[in-house]
Amino acid sequence: MAASTVRTGPCSPAGLRQLAPVAASTGRTGPGGPAGLWRLGPVVVSAGPGIGWLVVTAALRCAAGHDSRRGGIGRRIGGFAVGMTTIGLIGSGNIGGTVARLAVAAGYDVVLSNSRGPETLRDLVGELGPKARAATAAEAAAAGDIVVVTVPLKAYDNVPAEPLAGKVVIDTNNYYPERDGRIEALDDAETTTGELLQRHLTGAKVIKGFNNIWFEHLATLGRPAGSPDRSALPIAGDDAAAKLVVTEFLDRIGYDTVDIGPLAENWRTQRDTPVYVGVYGPYGAAGTGASAEDVRKAVGEAKR
Numbered sequence: 001m002a003a004s005t006v007r008t009g010p011c012s013p014a015g016l017r018q019l020a021p022v023a024a025s026t027g028r029t030g031p032g033g034p035a036g037l038w039r040l041g042p043v044v045v046s047a048g049p050g051i052g053w054l055v056v057t058a059a060l061r062c063a064a065g066h067d068s069r070r071g072g073i074g075r076r077i078g079g080f081a082v083g084m085t086t087i088g089l090i091g092s093g094n095i096g097g098t099v100a101r102l103a104v105a106a107g108y109d110v111v112l113s114n115s116r117g118p119e120t121l122r123d124l125v126g127e128l129g130p131k132a133r134a135a136t137a138a139e140a141a142a143a144g145d146i147v148v149v150t151v152p153l154k155a156y157d158n159v160p161a162e163p164l165a166g167k168v169v170i171d172t173n174n175y176y177p178e179r180d181g182r183i184e185a186l187d188d189a190e191t192t193t194g195e196l197l198q199r200h201l202t203g204a205k206v207i208k209g210f211n212n213i214w215f216e217h218l219a220t221l222g223r224p225a226g227s228p229d230r231s232a233l234p235i236a237g238d239d240a241a242a243k244l245v246v247t248e249f250l251d252r253i254g255y256d257t258v259d260i261g262p263l264a265e266n267w268r269t270q271r272d273t274p275v276y277v278g279v280y281g282p283y284g285a286a287g288t289g290a291s292a293e294d295v296r297k298a299v300g301e302a303k304r
Helices: 012-023 051-063 094-106 118-128 137-144 153-156 195-201 217-222 241-253 262-271 290-299
Strands: 037-042 043-046 086-090 109-113 131-132 148-149 167-170 207-208 230-237 256-259
Touching: 086 094, 086 137, 094 109, 094 118, 094 217, 109 118, 109 137, 118 131, 148 241, 153 195, 167 195, 167 241, 195 207, 195 262, 207 241, 207 262, 230 241, 230 262, 230 290, 241 256, 256 290
Parallel strands: 086 109, 086 148, 109 131, 148 167, 167 207, 230 256
Antiparallel strands: 037 043, 207 230
């Protein structure tokens, strides 16, 4: 439903204006204040870092006719394609391979790559079937409407930047000094892993996601929309439209989304924070899941 067709109801201008006083009464939202989901008729809005973010996010959802129960093929949000798109993967290890399996199961095409070359992905492509193919990193970046970067953090500056210009990029990286070496800006809390990749990919819209969940939990905890035991995943990013694209993708592969704010806040989901891995169940054991409320609570408890 285009924005120009909205006349009355929760997505009308009047409906959006009604949200502003409600948001205003809460004060600051997000990890540093009272957070939650606000419902605007059929539209559920994740409370972000401020009132303006809340209302803008609601407006974008309404303008896009967002409803996770509909197919939405061919829709666009802020210039980004949503619905049935191609997922490019730069890195196809545990997280990348799991995301690829979930994406194919949800009806997406996937283009996989790794640092060792397309020929090393033959078995995974064979498992995934005709909706998957292997390529170089640059080819996967060019082919993907959404591109998942899931490489060791120490290799982030090897990710091809030019073919990712203008695209939504999901960054799964975490900082492990024993693997990545010391990165002074991260040690001194001057920046975050997501901001590092965003600075490298200056033309892309980077959204932090998938970095706080063990791949076997990710593979098994997805549930249909509306399921009482559905789990949620946190995301962080600086572009509202790109966040909505990622939210759509996560919904299709079986997860709710908790928006924790800009990339500067993605330290709240890194290693050794309350929302990292254990909130979904013990590492190495079957997952028990984490609702949006569970995730928001854990994110709010993070300390630097």
